Amino acid sequence: MIALEEAQAKVNRDLAVLPPADIPVSEALGMVLAETVAADEAIPPFANTAMDGFAVRAADTAGASKESPIALPVVATIAAGSVAPRPLAAGEAMRIMTGAPVPEGADAIIMVELTKPAGFDVDIMAEVPAGNHIRPAGDDIAKGAEILHPGTILGPGHLGVLASLGRMAVRVYRRPRVGVMSTGDELVEGPEPLQPGQIRDSNRVTLLSLAKEAGFEPVDLGLIRDDEKAIERALRTGVATCDAVITSGGVSMGDFDYVKAVLTRLGEFSWMQVAIKPAKPLVFGLLDETPVFGLPGNPVSSMVSFELFARPGLRRMMGRLDAERPRIQAIADEPMKRHRDGKTHFSRVFVTEDESGRRRARLSGGQGSHQLMAMATANGLAILPNGEGVDAGDTVEVIYFE
Numbered sequence: 057m058i059a060l061e062e063a064q065a066k067v068n069r070d071l072a073v074l075p076p077a078d079i080p081v082s083e084a085l086g087m088v089l090a091e092t093v094a095a096d097e098a099i100p101p102f103a104n105t106a107m108d109g110f111a112v113r114a115a116d117t118a119g120a121s122k123e124s125p126i127a128l129p130v131v132a133t134i135a136a137g138s139v140a141p142r143p144l145a146a147g148e149a150m151r152i153m154t155g156a157p158v159p160e161g162a163d164a165i166i167m168v169e170l171t172k173p174a175g176f177d178v179d180i181m182a183e184v185p186a187g188n189h190i191r192p193a194g195d196d197i198a199k200g201a202e203i204l205h206p207g208t209i210l211g212p213g214h215l216g217v218l219a220s221l222g223r224m225a226v227r228v229y230r231r232p233r234v235g236v237m238s239t240g241d242e243l244v245e246g247p248e249p250l251q252p253g254q255i256r257d258s259n260r261v262t263l264l265s266l267a268k269e270a271g272f273e274p275v276d277l278g279l280i281r282d283d284e285k286a287i288e289r290a291l292r293t294g295v296a297t298c299d300a301v302i303t304s305g306g307v308s309m310g311d312f313d314y315v316k317a318v319l320t321r322l323g324e325f326s327w328m329q330v331a332i333k334p335a336k337p338l339v340f341g342l343l344d345e346t347p348v349f350g351l352p353g354n355p356v357s358s359m360v361s362f363e364l365f366a367r368p369g370l371r372r373m374m375g376r377l378d379a380e381r382p383r384i385q386a387i388a389d390e391p392m393k394r395h396r397d398g399k400t401h402f403s404r405v406f407v408t409e410d411e412s413g414r415r416r417a418r419l420s421g422g423q424g425s426h427q428l429m430a431m432a433t434a435n436g437l438a439i440l441p442n443g444e445g446v447d448a449g450d451t452v453e454v455i456y457f458e
């Protein structure tokens with residue numbers, strides 16, 4: 057058996073960040089920026105009003121109050137998206153809506169709540185200082201400013217900033233296309249009654265969904281028989297069309313575990329017995345320069361193996377510096393016992409927060425590697441190092457699925 061860290065290092069050694077590409081801003085959510093973005097326009101592009109109200113000269117409001125309002129003639133109305141027909145002169149007011157450009161000659165906005173209509177005039181009921189409620193040009197982003205840097209994970213707000221600058225495309229590290237196939241003669245798809253010995257393929261939809269959730273582009277490579285030729289064909293198609301391929305099943309010690317056999321014959325592959333439970337066997341290497349992860353078939357094992365090897369490695373390929381899941385400390389709410397077997401155990405747990413803000417972990421169900429329900433309801437994996445496990449009240453470290 058080899059240590060988890062050693063297996064992870066072996067995987068990461070073979071993975072390189074994908075080359076940057078220009079992609080539409082509308083598709084860039086969660087991707088990592090590969091350029092420095094400078095603003096070639098000021099945002100906002102012109103001085104505008106933050107309030108619905110009246111554009112005035114601040115000096116014309118001097119001494120105004122509710123008790124002794126100052127009446128100013130309303131000489132124009134400026135909607136957002138339009139401009140004033142002429143400059144504002146001393147002693148005048150213009151009705152103005154939020155976002156509309158402040159007319160030349162005006163230096164303050166008085167909000168509508170501090171005014172009252174008076175025929176063709178408006179009664180100004182408060183004194184306002186120069187600059188009142190005016191958002192100057194460049195108040196958000198100055199023209200020429202370097203605003204976004206390589207390595208930034210693009211969130212919805214970043215995409216809005218790019219859109220406000222008129223950018224249609226952005227240079228990012230590509231999302232890996234991740235092909236997923238299931239292998240096994242016992243597997244069937246769909247609702248038909250099961251024949252003796254058959255089960256339904258659950259790994260494929262799970263792994264495709266994990267890939268999607270992690271920010272990759274999932275590609276379904278189908279359900280493949282335990283047949284060397286069929287496996288080889290599917291792998292060749294996979295590596296020709298994807299940036300990485302994930303298989304499940306066929307990497308253990310069984311007589312029909314052909315994935316391991318085919319991969320080690322076709323390329324530089326390591327078959328590892330990792331000192332972890334679940335998910336001990338792992339085949340990893342490059343086929344035609346494309347990484348292939350041969351994950352074990354048991355449903356929980358394939359998910360845990362994805363979490364420990366594929367997810368962090370593939371996130372690094374898309375340039376994400378936050379490749380790893382966060383690890384948190386939690387109080388074990390019940391004993392999590394195990395026996396000494398030289399492996400690190402990953403127990404499926406559900407973490408909650410108690411009234412005093414402490415995190416508490418409970419086992420989410422049966423801990424067999426076939427018991428997918430406990431994984432489905434878990435929000436973390438408690439790390440139990442080689443030893444006897446923990447008692448209720450002890451602290452455990454948890455890989456947290458947020």
Ligand code: AMP
Nearest residue numbers: 238240257258259305306307352353354
């Ligand atoms: P294997 O790694 O191929 O020996 O499979 C180990 C266990 O996982 C067996 O009980 C398989 O039936 C089961 N298994 C393998 N692949 C899948 C799959 N895609 N969906 C559900 N169970 C699977």
Ligand code: MG
Nearest residue numbers: 240305306353
């Ligand atoms: Mg199998």
